[in-house]
Every structure is written in C-alpha cells, then in structure tokens.
Amino acid sequence: MFSQYFGQYLLNHGFLSPEQLYQALEAQQAAHVKLGVLAMSEGFLTASQVEEIHQEQTRRDQRFGEIALAKGYLTQEQLDSLLASQRKGHLLLGQALIDAKILNLNQLGRALKEYQEEHSLSDEQFSAVQGGDFSLLLRKTLNLDDQDQVLNDYLSLFAKNIIRFISSQAWLTRCVNNETAVGDWSVVQQISGSPSLTTAIAGSQQSILKLASLFAKEEIKDMDELAQASVAEFLNLHNGLFLVNMSNQGTELKLEPQVINKAGFVTNQNCQVFEVNMVQDKFSLIIEMKG
C-alpha cells in the first residue's frame, strides 16, 4: 500500500507524469524487486554502491548479495532482512519505475530520502511504512493527530477498503475544508453512540458512477437505483466493518440507514474532508466527529 502513496508523492514533486505513474502502478504487479533497490530504500547502500555492484555482476557470475557481502557493503543480517522484504514484495513501484527507465537509481534514492524527510519518518518508521504499517503511513501522509485514535482507525480501514473493494490503485489525500458543498451527489450515513460520527461520500456524477461501477463490478452508466444502491452499500459496508472493529475493542455503536442526495454535501467547520483518488477520477470522503 506504500506504492500508492509514494507514487502520489513522486507525481506531486514532478518526478513523473500521471501517465507514467499509472503505467508503473500497472507494471508493478509483474515487477520483481531487485536487492539493490531494496538495499537503497533501507538506507543500507547508496545508489553509487548499487551501480558498482551491478557493474561487478556483468564481469563476475555472482549474486548481488554475495558481492555486497564480499565488499563489506552489507552484513549477513542486513542481507537476510532484505531477502525477507523481497519475498514480501516491498517497493515494487520503485522497481517498476527503474525497469521502465522512468527513474534511474539516483533519482529513486533521492525521492525515497526526500519522502522520508518530508514525512518526518525515522529509519525504523520508514522501514515499517514500506513493510505495511498502514496506520503509520496514513498518519504521516494525511497529517493526522496521533491522539485522535477513532479518526486514525476509521481512515486506516477506509483506505484498506477502497483498495479491497474499489481499486488497487486508489489512495487518500487530505483536502482543505472550505465549508461549501462538495460534489453533485452525496451519500450520508450516521454512526451513533460514543463516539458519534457523520460520514459521507460525495462527488461529481461521473466520479460517483465510476465508484458505483467498480464496487458493483459491472458498468453502470446512469445514476439509476443500482448506481445509488452501489455507492450507498459501499459506505454501509465500510461503516459496518468499522463498527465490528470498534466492537472488538469494546465500543458498541449503532449504524443508521444511509441517505442518498442528488446534491453535494455541505461541510461545516467540524468536518474533515479527504479526497479518494482513483485512476483519472476522484471523490470525497467527509467525516464529522461529534464526540
């Protein structure tokens, strides 16, 4: 899941174009991460050391890890941890970008370093984020308050659910709350109890149709009952799963039926607004915490 967020960072910082990002996100499914890229992302090797080992490999029939050990660039322990990460598929996006020659090793190394610094991640935290610590990734990327556990949990589950039910290439960003109407269509669902929340999905007709089609797994062209039911059911499913998680932590909440509006959602000062980015489309998620 780091891929979607790192990809967005690369896009925002001019490392690549949207087309290149989508191409790389597609290609990462088939990419095989090489140890050099991983070692660099972990901060074990510099880009020039990786290049040097690659050069050696063209002359000697030896594996990357063997040469790195022989040169004293990596310890056995570091190599073992890299091999374990490789099996888990860390940093497939970075490898896909290298393979497609969109970035070179130096540029990838620089981007990783800048990403880590910009999000104030320690080496351990950066490693955890790349290894799948999703709540830490979101907390840092969306600038969430550490103390606001409910919001952290809600968003962490939502970000997982959009990947699970909507698109493997979807990611969240935070938006400024302008206290205006968001979107042309909205689905609102109340969660009551303590805490109490208003949750909403809002967007243009086109983005809501895309969301409806992706969730229903069939193409829906008009904002008919099926389209509305699909978006409403996605919000209901996510909120239901959130209630299950809260219940497992000992907090019982109640879910009210969803309300579908052919109008945007008007935010107030207590709302937090997030954008859900899909390939070439986006919709908004709005959360109002009522204590």
Added chain:
Amino acid sequence: MGGKQLSVLVVDDSLLVRKQLRGILEEQGCTVLEATNGSQAFQTIETSQPDLILMDIVMPEQDGIEALRKIKEVKPGTKVVMVSSVGTQSYLKEAIKIGAYDFLQKPINAEAIHRLLTNLRKGECGA
C-alpha cells in the same frame, strides 16, 4: 445436488445486494422472493412461507432486528439468517437471543451462502 428446491426471501434495502444474492441463490437452485425492508418482509411471509429468510439489519422504516422479532413472534419456526455488515457483539447477541438461525458478515460470500444452503438441506432431510 439433491434436496428440494428451497424458496428464499431476501430482505435488503439495497438493489445491488438483492441482485447479488438473487444471482447466488438462483445458481444454487433456489427460488427467490424479495423485500426492501422489515415491514415488507412481514407482509410477504403472511402470504407465502419461504424456507429461509436472508435479512439485512440496517434498513429504513423497520430494521432487521425489529423485523426478526416480529417474524419470530408470529411464525417462530421461520429460519432467519441475518446478512449484515454490522456483525458487532451487540447486534450478534441480540439477533441470536431473538432466535436468528445464523449470522453472515458482509461482504457477501457465495461460499458461505452455499454452506448455509447445504446445512439447511441436510436439516430438511432430517438427521
């Protein structure tokens, strides 16, 4: 697959869920009735006797728990399975206490529906 053709009443306010459940159930050889909320479900069982009811919980007008209570009062032998995204401790306990036959957590899983129907058919044959 042996066994009689089961009739199943699907109660869910979502057209998408009703459509998905209908697809799975018909593939399993069931006949399907539909209702969009608890009170409509109640009206349906007054005129027909489905072998099984699959019922959502969060619905407008009358929610699934309330509908389950009413159905169990009037026709205690009716097998009602709650199919909901809110499988929380409190909803689960409440549903089981009132007499729900089972509880399936959404998202809908064709395998789980298949297992449920198999168990039901075994039960119908008499163990």
